[in-house]
Amino acid sequence: MIGPSFPAVLTAAAGGDEDAFGVLWHDLQPRLVRYFKLIAPGAAEDLASETWLAVIRGVGRFQGDERAFRAWVFTIARHKARDWWRRAARKPVQELPEAGLAEPLAPDDPAAAVLEDASTRAALALIATLPAGQAEAVVLRVVAGLEVKQVAELMDKQPNTVRVLTHRGLRRLAERLGADAGPRARRAV
């Protein structure tokens, strides 16, 4: 969060101030990339760039506080992801050579990786194993830092539905991590 200086930063960024824009970008770019890695794996960086282009073109018309700005940016991001999925659905599927991947999209055992090194990539990979709605609700709450109401509007659902989705997602993560932690604890003993 940028905090109390957000209005001044936003105004300056809308006026073309590159430093102010850099503050916004550093605050939101990692969150955008992580969100896209969850809902559009393989196109996270490209979609983040497209989202920033839209933000730059529309930031002059935006009015609101920092939370509203975040919600606005992630609404754009979600639309970009949806467009990407539509384009991907129209394209013929091409098998990617395994050797061509610079790195695997997720570790073989995300839960074990989380427990071992607690990396961000492993954490997102484990969250990605949740049903789509639960995973998106958890990421928008945790990574994007949005409130229940904002997530509900963004996902076009009722706030109570979002609460249920996040609750079930956390519970499922706990079950998965607990199941993995048991054998590890027994192995350690």
Add this chain to the structure above:
Amino acid sequence: MGADDAWSAEIKRLPFIPDSDPLALDEDLVERLLDGDLRPDQAPAGYAEVAALLAAAAASPTPAELDGLEAALAELRAVTRARRAIPRATGRPGRRRRVRLLVAVAVCGLSTTGIAAAATGTLPDPIRDTARRIFATADDTAPTPATTPGRQPAPSTGAGAAVGTTSEGQDARPAGVPETTAGTRTSNDDPCRASKVGNGADKRKKLKAGTSQAPVEAAGDPDNVTSKCQKSRPDGTGGNAQKQQPPSNGHGRGPDGGPPPDAGSKPGKGQAGPPPNSGGGSPEKGRPIETGPGRT
């Protein structure tokens, strides 16, 4: 089973209620987990790993995640340049549009007010006089109705006769009936009537010489105009003069029935008198119109 067979802590962990959920979460706990307010060591049983996972998901960005700032800044520069150029191009038309709108509203308002004032007869005197002058200049042969009654020449009864109270003109038209320009237009078509109108003191100058002099030339002598015109009528009484030539009562009612600015206050004065054809007010009597150059 004795008391030493198990620790009390172990006994408490036993599921006293078989259906109870060890991973149950209340709403407050969920919110604290999602907000990152719970450290793994503070989390309830079964959720310490979840708290660590969520903290990792929201961890500080890696360098790889911060690639692409230069591209975004380049786009920002381009958009900012374009945005600064746009207001200069679009600002003026916006102002022009507002000015045009204001002018249109003002013109509409003034037109509506003027029309309404003219229709209700409340047009101020200076404006009315100006309008008369303008219309008189634009069309000399079509004097405005408002000026016609009060300044109509008095061909027969002459000065001093009460306007509209002459025996010939009383029944010509009730006072207040708007006068039309039909008679005036007819005067241009009918040399005889043009001659009558041309004999008026004020209208003489306005009517074209060719029109007003036509019957004189045709008759050869100005004195013969009256008799010639009389003969030219089929019934010898002035024809439909009563219908076409509106009588004037001298009070000078305007087209709206209201009094004109000057004539209404001076009835019977000056050349005000019965209409030129008021002598035909009783066409069946066949009285000749006492008009002609001799009366002027």
